[in-house]
Amino acid sequence: MTPDAPSIVIVGGGLVGLSAAFHARRAEPRARVTVLERARVGDAASGASAAGVRVMGRDPAERALALESLSRWPELDRELEGKTGYRRSGGLRVALDEAGWAEARATVAEQRAAGVPLELADADGARRLAPGISLECRGGVHCVIDGQAVALATVHAFAAAARRVGVRIEEGVVATAVVLEAARVAAVTCGDGSSVACDVAIVAGGAWTAPLLAKVGVRLPLRGRGLQMLLTDAAPASLTPVVGCFGRPLSLKQLADGAYLIGGGWPARIPNEAVNRWEVLPESVSGSLEVARAVYPPLAARAVTRSWAGIEAFTPDDLPVLGPVPGVGGLLVAAGFSGHGFALVPALGDVLARLALGLDPRADLWRGLDVARYAS
Numbered sequence: 001m002t003p004d005a006p007s008i009v010i011v012g013g014g015l016v017g018l019s020a021a022f023h024a025r026r027a028e029p030r031a032r033v034t035v036l037e038r039a040r041v042g043d044a045a046s047g048a049s050a051a052g053v054r055v056m057g058r059d060p061a062e063r064a065l066a067l068e069s070l071s072r073w074p075e076l077d078r079e080l081e082g083k084t085g086y087r088r089s090g091g092l093r094v095a096l097d098e099a100g101w102a103e104a105r106a107t108v109a110e111q112r113a114a115g116v117p118l119e120l121a122d123a124d125g126a127r128r129l130a131p132g133i134s135l136e137c138r139g140g141v142h143c144v145i146d147g148q149a150v151a152l153a154t155v156h157a158f159a160a161a162a163r164r165v166g167v168r169i170e171e172g173v174v175a176t177a178v179v180l181e182a183a184r185v186a187a188v189t190c191g192d193g194s195s196v197a198c199d200v201a202i203v204a205g206g207a208w209t210a211p212l213l214a215k216v217g218v219r220l221p222l223r224g225r226g227l228q229m230l231l232t233d234a235a236p237a238s239l240t241p242v243v244g245c246f247g248r249p250l251s252l253k254q255l256a257d258g259a260y261l262i263g264g265g266w267p268a269r270i271p272n273e274a275v276n277r278w279e280v281l282p283e284s285v286s287g288s289l290e291v292a293r294a295v296y297p298p299l300a301a302r303a304v305t306r307s308w309a310g311i312e313a314f315t316p317d318d319l320p321v322l323g324p325v326p327g328v329g330g331l332l333v334a335a336g337f338s339g340h341g342f343a344l345v346p347a348l349g350d351v352l353a354r355l356a357l358g359l360d361p362r363a364d365l366w367r368g369l370d371v372a373r374y375a376s
C-alpha cells in the first residue's frame with residue numbers, strides 16, 4: 001500500500017458511507033475502496049428518510065456544510081449519472097400563532113446574515129406559496145434554495161455511481177471490529193472471520209456506530225431513535241414547497257406522484273437497539289396527522305397508505321460527529337446526524353474522502369462538528 005493511494009474500508013452502506021466511497025474513488029482512482037454493509041445499501045436511516053434538502057433553520061455549526069451541499073444538489077444527477085428525484089421546490093416554514101410568528105421574524109435576520117437566502121412571507125404570501133395552507137396561518141419564512149429528493153432513489157444513484165468508479169460494495173457483511181497496530185488502523189474484521197486490510201477506516205454505521213468504536217476505546221454519546229414517516233394516497237398536484245411549522249413537529253411534501261409524505265420527528269419504538277427493527281406507535285400516527293391536517297387542511301381528505309420508521313443516531317447537541325478520532329491514526333467517523341443528515345450527503349462525502357486521502361479537508365465546512373468534543 002503506497003502512501004499516496006491508501007486502502008480505505010467504509011463501515012456502513014448508508015448515504016454517508018456511499019458518498020464517502022464515491023468521492024474517494026473519484027478523487028483517487030488508485031485507492032482501494034470497500035464498503036461493508038451488514039444488510040442492504042440504504043436499509044436504515046438513508047432509505048427511510050424524508051429526503052428534505054434544507055438549509056433553513058440549521059444550527060450555525062451545520063450551515064456551511066448545508067450551503068455547500070445545496071450548491072451541489074442541482075448538479076448531482078449529472079455527477080452520479082443517476083436519478084435522485086431532487087427538486088429545488090423551496091421550503092416554507094409557517095406560523096399558526098403569535099409565538100410562531102414572532103419566532104419566524106426573529107430568525108430571519110441572523111440566517112440571512114450567514115448567507116441563507118430567506119424571505120419573510122406574510123399570510124397572503126405564504127398562501128400564494130402554498131395554496132391550501134391553514135386560514136390561521138400568520139405568515140412564514142421561505143427559503144428558495146431548499147428542496148427535496150427521493151430517499152431510495154438517492155441511495156441507488158450513489159451506490160451505482162460508487163460501483164461505476166470502482167468501489168467494492170459488500171452487502172450482507174457485518175464489520176465486527178477495527179484492528180489497530182501501534183495506534184493505527186490496520187484492518188477491519190468481518191462476521192465470517194475474514195478481514196480487510198486498510199490504511200483508513202471510516203465508520204459511518206448510523207445508529208450502530210458507537211459499539212464498533214467502543215471496541216477501540218472510543219466512547220461517543222450516540223443514541224438511536226426511531227423516526228416515523230407517513231405516506232398518503234395521491235391527490236392532484238397542489239403543494240410545491242416542503243412545509244414545516246414553527247412550534248409543531250412537521251415536515252410535509254407532495255411527491256411527484258401526488259402522494260403526501262409526512263414526517264417531523266415523531267417517535268417510533270425500537271424494541272432492540274442492536275438491530276434495525278422498529279414499531280410504529282399509534283399515538284405518533286394520530287399526533288402527526290393531527291398536526292399535518294391543522295397546518296394543511298386538504299390532508300383531511302387523504303388516507304394514509306403506508307407508515308414506516310428509520311433509526312437514526314442522535315448526539316446530545318443534535319449535531320453530527322465528523323472526522324478523525326483523536327489518538328487513533330487512520331480512523332474516521334461520521335455519525336450522529338440527529339435527523340438531518342440527508343441534505344448534507346454531497347459535502348460530507350467530499351470531506352470524508354479528502355480526510356481519507358490526506359487532501360485539504362476543508363475544515364471551514366465542519367468546524368464545531370469534530371469528534372474531539374465528545375471522544376473519551
Ligand SMILES: Cc1cc2nc3c(=O)[nH]c(=O)nc-3n(C[C@H](O)[C@H](O)[C@H](O)COP(=O)(O)OP(=O)(O)OC[C@H]3O[C@@H](n4cnc5c(N)ncnc54)[C@H](O)[C@@H]3O)c2cc1C
Pocket residue numbers: 011012013014015016017036037038039040041042043044045046047048049050051052053054173174175176204205206207208209212227228229251263276309310311312334335337338339340341342343344
Ligand atoms: C424517518 C427519517 C426522516 C429523515 N428526514 C430527513 C430529512 O428530511 N432531511 C435530512 O437532511 N435528513 C433526514 N433524515 C436523516 C438522514 O436520513 C440521515 O441523517 C442519513 O440518512 C444518515 O445516513 P448514514 O449513512 O449515516 O446512516 P444509515 O443510513 O443508517 O446507514 C448506516 C448503515 O450502516 C450499516 N451498519 C451499521 N453497523 C454496521 C456494521 N458493524 N457492519 C456493516 N454495516 C453496518 C447499517 O446497516 C446501515 O445501513 C431523516 C432520517 C429518518 C430516519
